[in-house]
Amino acid sequence: MFLQIKNLSVTFNSIYGKTDVLEDVSLHVNKGEIIGIVGESGSGKSVTALSILGLLDRNAEITNGEIIYKDKNLLQLSEKEIQLLRGKEIGMIFQEPMTALNPTMKIGKQIANVIQKHQKVNKKEADRLTIAALKDVKINDPEEVAKKYPFQLSGGMRQRVVIALAMSAPPELVIADEPTTALDVTIQAEILKLMQELCEKKGTSIILITHDLGVVANICDRVYVMYGGKIVEEGNTKQVLMKSSHPYTRGLIESLPEGKSQDEALKVLHGESFNPRNRPQGCVFYSRCPIRTEKCLHEQPTIVEVNQDHKISCWEAEVYVDHQELV
Amino acid sequence: MLTIKNLSKQFDGVIAVENISISIKRGQTYGLVGESGSGKSTIGNITIGLLEPTSGTIKFKEKELWNKKGKFIRPPAGMMQIVFQDPQSSLDVRFTIKDIVTEPLRALPKQMQKEKFSNEYLVQLMRRVGMNEDHLNRYPHEFSGGQRQRIAIARAIITDPEFIILDEPTSALDVSVQAQILNLLKQLQKEMKLTYLFISHDMSVIRYMCDEIGVLYRGRLVEEGETEKLFLSPQEEYTKRLFSSLPRLSTVKEG
Amino acid sequence: METKAIELKQPAEWKIKWYRFRKNPLTLIGGFVLILFIIMAAFAPLLTPYEPDSIDMSNRLASPSAAHWFGTDEVGRDIFTRVIYGARLSLGMGISVVVVTGLIGTIIGATAGYFGGKFGQIIMRIMDVILAFPTLVLAMALTAALGPSLFNAMLAIAIVKIPVFVRLARSETLVVRERLYVKAAKTFGLSDIWIIFRHVIPNVITPVIIQITIDLGDVILLIATLGFLGLGAQPPTPEWGAMIHTGWEYFLNQWWYATFPGLFIFLASVSFNLLGDGLRDLLDPKSLK
Numbered sequence: 001m002f003l004q005i006k007n008l009s010v011t012f013n014s015i016y017g018k019t020d021v022l023e024d025v026s027l028h029v030n031k032g033e034i035i036g037i038v039g040e041s042g043s044g045k046s047v048t049a050l051s052i053l054g055l056l057d058r059n060a061e062i063t064n065g066e067i068i069y070k071d072k073n074l075l076q077l078s079e080k081e082i083q084l085l086r087g088k089e090i091g092m093i094f095q096e097p098m099t100a101l102n103p104t105m106k107i108g109k110q111i112a113n114v115i116q117k118h119q120k121v122n123k124k125e126a127d128r129l130t131i132a133a134l135k136d137v138k139i140n141d142p143e144e145v146a147k148k149y150p151f152q153l154s155g156g157m158r159q160r161v162v163i164a165l166a167m168s169a170p171p172e173l174v175i176a177d178e179p180t181t182a183l184d185v186t187i188q189a190e191i192l193k194l195m196q197e198l199c200e201k202k203g204t205s206i207i208l209i210t211h212d213l214g215v216v217a218n219i220c221d222r223v224y225v226m227y228g229g230k231i232v233e234e235g236n237t238k239q240v241l242m243k244s245s246h247p248y249t250r251g252l253i254e255s256l257p258e259g260k261s262q263d264e265a266l267k268v269l270h271g272e273s274f275n276p277r278n279r280p281q282g283c284v285f286y287s288r289c290p291i292r293t294e295k296c297l298h299e300q301p302t303i304v305e306v307n308q309d310h311k312i313s314c315w316e317a318e319v320y321v322d323h324q325e326l327v
Numbered sequence: 328m329l330t331i332k333n334l335s336k337q338f339d340g341v342i343a344v345e346n347i348s349i350s351i352k353r354g355q356t357y358g359l360v361g362e363s364g365s366g367k368s369t370i371g372n373i374t375i376g377l378l379e380p381t382s383g384t385i386k387f388k389e390k391e392l393w394n395k396k397g398k399f400i401r402p403p404a405g406m407m408q409i410v411f412q413d414p415q416s417s418l419d420v421r422f423t424i425k426d427i428v429t430e431p432l433r434a435l436p437k438q439m440q441k442e443k444f445s446n447e448y449l450v451q452l453m454r455r456v457g458m459n460e461d462h463l464n465r466y467p468h469e470f471s472g473g474q475r476q477r478i479a480i481a482r483a484i485i486t487d488p489e490f491i492i493l494d495e496p497t498s499a500l501d502v503s504v505q506a507q508i509l510n511l512l513k514q515l516q517k518e519m520k521l522t523y524l525f526i527s528h529d530m531s532v533i534r535y536m537c538d539e540i541g542v543l544y545r546g547r548l549v550e551e552g553e554t555e556k557l558f559l560s561p562q563e564e565y566t567k568r569l570f571s572s573l574p575r576l577s578t579v580k581e582g
Numbered sequence: 583m584e585t586k587a588i589e590l591k592q593p594a595e596w597k598i599k600w601y602r603f604r605k606n607p608l609t610l611i612g613g614f615v616l617i618l619f620i621i622m623a624a625f626a627p628l629l630t631p632y633e634p635d636s637i638d639m640s641n642r643l644a645s646p647s648a649a650h651w652f653g654t655d656e657v658g659r660d661i662f663t664r665v666i667y668g669a670r671l672s673l674g675m676g677i678s679v680v681v682v683t684g685l686i687g688t689i690i691g692a693t694a695g696y697f698g699g700k701f702g703q704i705i706m707r708i709m710d711v712i713l714a715f716p717t718l719v720l721a722m723a724l725t726a727a728l729g730p731s732l733f734n735a736m737l738a739i740a741i742v743k744i745p746v747f748v749r750l751a752r753s754e755t756l757v758v759r760e761r762l763y764v765k766a767a768k769t770f771g772l773s774d775i776w777i778i779f780r781h782v783i784p785n786v787i788t789p790v791i792i793q794i795t796i797d798l799g800d801v802i803l804l805i806a807t808l809g810f811l812g813l814g815a816q817p818p819t820p821e822w823g824a825m826i827h828t829g830w831e832y833f834l835n836q837w838w839y840a841t842f843p844g845l846f847i848f849l850a851s852v853s854f855n856l857l858g859d860g861l862r863d864l865l866d867p868k869s870l871k
Contacts, residue, residue: 040501040502040503041472041501155363184362184363184528185362185528185530185569185572185573185574186362186568186569186572188572188574189571189572189574192574211501211502212574213502213576214573214574214575214576215574217574217575217576217577217578217579217580218574218575218578218579218580219580220580221580237579237580238579238580241576241579242579251503252502252503253576255502255503255505255506256502256506256531257506257509257531257532257534257535257536258531258535258575258576258577259531259576259577260535262535262536262554265510265513265514266506266509266510266535268503268506268507268510269503269506269507270507272471272472272473272474273471273472273473273501273503273504275471288503326576
């Protein structure tokens with residue numbers, strides 16, 4: 001296994017007191033695969049990503065768990081060692097491309113710098129690789145773009161540049177946190193395709209964090225569904241989306257307007273998005289769950305395998321197992 | 328209900344909307360779909376009087392909304408309302424929910440104000456959007472995004488409007504909350520015989536909500552028609568590309 | 583359809599603010615000194631057996647002693663008494679000038695920012711002209727032109743200080759007027775006056791209050807300076823600046839005469855600055871840690 005997170009728990013300390021934002025999260029990524037972490041606000045999906053990169057805020061405390069990357073526990077590395085991994089072996093793409101770009105430096109130079117740093121080539125070779133990297137992300141006139149500053153580019157172009165930058169080392173793992181959320185759908189489609197190609201061509205593993213089940217359906221091999229800082233369902237994408245067995249995943253998919261006729265009301269998950277400051281004693285989904293029982297209120301559910309490569313965390317696991325396919 | 332003819336808008340010479348003509352029938356939901364920079368929100372803002380058109384006419388119930396001098400002639404008594412995308416910013420954090428919801432009434436004639444300021448009316452209104460009377464004396468920060476959007480909707484329907492512009496009403500919300508709001512909007516439309524102009528970039532939401540849609544691209548209306556027809560057989564190149572870009576659950580990757 | 587309001591488990595707002603306030607000892611010191619000043623000003627007659635203008639020629643220029651803590655001046659008036667009565671004057675005048683100027687400035691700035699266009703431009707150009715002069719020089723020129731008196735000094739201070747508030751309120755208004763709740767209010771057909779007074783001003787007032795606190799120190803210093811230059815309060819008014827003005831002549835032999843009023847000016851203006859900085863951290867969401 002390439003990357004493995006074991007029983008990760010994270011707490012935020014603030015004047016509100018301690019707030020658990022991740023609880024016992026375990027996941028893994030294989031070489032060359034795209035996994036999705038999907039969830040809504042407060043689910044902890046971004047915190048998971050930031051923990052891998054060692055980029056959590058200072059008020060965050062990792063209370064338990066390990067993050068094993070190639071036999072090393074990332075949580076025990078020094079800041080310097082992590083710094084070395086970031087950018088070189090682990091690349092990152094964020095929702096807002098400007099956070100990753102230096103506004104006062106030309107695009108070409110930014111990429112060339114990274115290449116020179118990680119690949120030990122001379123300047124000329126680095127420049128050549130820069131143009132190749134820009135071509136890789138389907139930029140038509142790479143020479144022109146290399147001479148521009150970030151503000152001169154559109155949002156879609158910038159995100160491509162960020163991908164080129166993240167890929168230039170080239171990394172073995174890319175963590176993409178809502179990389180297309182701020183972009184238009186037509187550009188999103190191109191960027192997703194691009195990421196998929198890069199993954200196939202270079203064997204890069206990708207962790208894609210998103211709230212969009214459609215995006216997950218299109219490019220992820222496996223998916224983890226998070227709710228309230230926990231993984232509630234995991235497995236291969238097709239299984240999880242079509243035969244969702246956790247009431248949350250199921251509710252989420254059923255509440256999408258996609259494929260519904262206009263005169264049928266959408267099925268609704270009652271209640272509001274999860275609030276981590278209000279963590280229940282039992283199951284995190286209890287307050288919104290349509291199939292809850294007395295047990296769910298008091299005891300946290302254990303993980304059950306409902307099918308091969310398909311697990312959920314629910315006391316009522318058998319309810320949906322033989323249900324019809326969703327999509 | 329609403330007829331837009333040859334509407335154009337330029338910002339400092341840059342074209343935002345060009346020669347748009349649309350007509351919306353009573354009781355219908357008309358969807359404007361497009362990506363950023365397509366001019367969809369500009370059209371909404373001109374219709375509600377926030378932006379002045381460069382040329383063209385808009386008629387609401389046969390009456391011109393913008394006169395020749397570029398002045399907005401507001402339809403009487405809150406007949407037209409708007410719900411914005413971001414309920415974080417559309418509610419003044421210093422107002423109580425009651426003050427927020429009743430704010431549109433302050434522009435109405437005195438007599439109508441009285442009737443609607445009554446407590447029973449407010450309680451009924453809050454229940455109608457899925458909230459309750461205890462919420463009236465609270466402040467916006469005490470509510471989640473979905474609840475805030477319910478409050479914004481309550482504010483829009485308090486004047487018994489006939490026409491509501493919905494400018495990306497669910498784009499800032501979580502998926503599971505989006506469904507609640509869409510259901511609410513549909514239900515209100517039925518009960519109050521509302522006409523909607525639904526502005527969104529989300530095609531599956533548009534498809535679910537709208538009777539007719541117009542596809543905008545860089546300020547132009549590239550295609551228009553009945554929703555199902557358009558989705559099943561788009562004619563224009565851009566429309567096809569737009570529809571095929573939408574990541575769908577049904578095209579799940581084989582693992 | 584059912585929704586239950588989520589009860590956010592969070593401490594009361596004042597608790598959070600107090601927590602942040604407490605974390606900054608300098609603010610606390612500033613606040614503490616100011617409270618002392620206010621008590622002093624409010625209860626001045628109870629704190630001293632003397633009157634601020636009772637002359638005692640037999641006891642001229644006495645050095646500090648148990649009877650006269652800060653000594654006496656050239657006509658035998660108790661300096662401690664005059665200094666605490668001076669606190670009354672400086673704080674009272676300072677606060678009223680800044681608060682009135684701040685409010686008027688906010689209304690002007692909010693209006694200029696909200697409407698923008700030519701109207702806004704003209705107002706801002708006028709403010710730029712005022713700001714082009716050094717504060718003190720302009721205040722001196724205005725007071726000299728109007729005639730030296732405490733009232734005219736205050737008027738002059740109001741004029742030189744108003745651009746600060748107009749600018750601040752305007753720049754905040756430029757942000758607020760783009761908020762959707764302002765746009766929403768416009769779509770209801772509500773008047774601009776309603777929008778300015780109910781939406782804009784309440785949402786720009788926080789930075790103005792901070793600025794008022796910070797500027798209070800400045801204004802107290804200005805009042806004193808004008809007094810010192812003979813342009814503000816006139817003797818025998820127990821005003822700090824005017825006291826130093828006279829006390830200066832005696833500085834070499836009777837150091838206490840000018841020193842104590844000077845010390846109080848220093849304490850008051852530094853404390854307001856500290857408190858203002860603390861308030862900024864407290865109330866300004868941008869500095870939220």
